[in-house]
Amino acid sequence: PAEERRALLEELPLDGPHRRAAPSYPNAGARLLDAVRDQGLPGVVAVRTGSRYPEGAGDDWREVRVDGASRRAAQRGTARREGYGRASLSNPDKVLYPATGTTKADVLGHYLAVAEAMVPHLDARPATLKRWPDGVEGSSFFEKNVARHAPDWLRTARVGTPGGRSESADFAVLADAEGLAWAANLAALELHVPQWRLGPRDGRHPPDRVVFDLDPGEGTTIVECCRVALWVRDLLDEHGLVAYPSTSGGKGMQLYLPARVTDPERTSEFAREVAERLAEEHRREVIAVMTRARRRGKVFVDWSQNNTAKTTIASYSLRGRERPTVATPVTWAEVEGCREPADLVFTLDDLPARLDTHGDLMHPLIDTEGFRLPRGGVIGRVPG
Template sequence: MSPKKTSVQVEGRDLALSNLDKNLYPEFTKSEVIDYYVRMAPVMLPHLKDRPATRIRWPEGVHGGSFFEKNAPSYTPDWVRTARVPTPGSSTGRDHLDFIVVDDLPTLVWCANLAALELHVPQWRVGPRGKLHSPDLMVFDLDPGAPATIVDACEVARLLRDLLASDGLESYPKTSGKKGLHLYVPIKESSRTSEYAKEAAQRLESEHPGLVVSKMERRLRKGKIFVDWSQNNPAKTTVAPYSLRAADSPSISAPITWKELEACDGADRLRFTPDEALARVDEHGDLLAPLLDEDRPSL
């Protein structure tokens, strides 16, 4: 049976949306996924702009299997911006791939229609003529190893915030949309982000060895918070601010305030539905707007 299609126009671009009533989550349809991204676009798109996107697609919904998509598929519309990025060691055997860059609403809707529930981006940008810039963001992924929870991750986030502040760096938290937290640090473009982040994680571990681990081995993480500095490797990506996450019910990788983080007192806290995330933007605006400022400290 061929998919049911609906023709729409988004900012002057013609799109054919398919199977809008299909459940991509048990109680959340593709139509609702697209509606969420359209409504969140004003604050989300600036964080996607100029950053080549890795899409995680779930064509049959969150219980139907997924795949990572880096290269632009052959049916990509000619109006979708792409960027050629070196991919040494790629599983495809290709030295370069043409990534999609989600710079505008039609591209975001096109991705959502392809069941790209999650959008992941690097900490660096690509210029208008294809130049790959050095990172202008640094990120730390705080991942609890059971029985540790997000409550412990919040404690580590506060400790890491203070460590970064002692180096003159300001940090901004968001939830991972799953069990952990991300801490972002805006900086002037630098090739030292991975080196600095590793050193910072090691410093934190040396000061708090019972709570923090900076090494990658999973066996070391039990009851601790893994401060993953490795996402600053230029070849890696982090789930974008305001992206959906794939789970039994839709949750959002949502910015939070330090006050909310400090008040977190339960493992079920700091989880936001699409409607809650949208309401938070109405209340707070974009809590990660400082990541977009041009005035940034040097690393």
């Protein structure tokens, strides 16, 4: 019965950062719903007294939603109106996504909601911010050098910028939720990072991952990208390599392969070998060169994103699109099952539930040593 299950649950050591027992309010009724409504939460789950754990749908467990509540309201309630920690939030009600009414406070709420999963993918990587001060219907700009307005508590790293306006720039390194809140206050909707990390003295480590950026040409969508992603997976599998897929939050997707190299150019060389072999085997569907005129009806496997001077959108980052879409890690089952572009479109409203269900699907990039890449030329050879 419910009461005995609750007593057993409360005996377990679950009060921590990853698991805790949901609070229980027996017979609270209308008073509980009023409190939920005041906090902007979507509702509660009601369990009938004395009921046993259900084996299927039934009347003993019911979701009771509060009228007018939404996940956005919950996020707004989670995001403190004045900011988070040492990061302040100005103009929290400023609308950054007019089509959905998404405010700066909502953006902060998103980044706080995903911080536990997202920060490990940002930590020790110099971040390039793409900012929309007047919202997504206004102009945007990339910002690398944050020296003018970075607070003393935020880690910054002076990194060389060959080909840029200056020889180096002071990049933000977003190592915690406070850093994400600081970026949200700048309306830095998009956070881009390279495929390599910084050492404790800001020296560059070799790349620790390979990225295959799948860019759909005119007449193709993420559906065709999924087909190409499966071909990449099969090719890597021939060599015992495992990649992890993610949407870009836009039209395409990326695959990330944890790697261990000593030559900073090796990841780019390897990605090019994979792209060119796929373009040879699937000439009607895949292209490995950047010429836009040749991409119509094909998916471009952009291997050049492994260049140490380039970046890709960080996992769980928002995108500056009409709607607040998110670069979202996905399962291979979702890739296999994609039939319509909408199947792999996720907004900030979707992320809390996805993280509850899947956790961080990109976590293997963090907690594995990385694969040694096959020696040069092996990928380019077609078996048989």
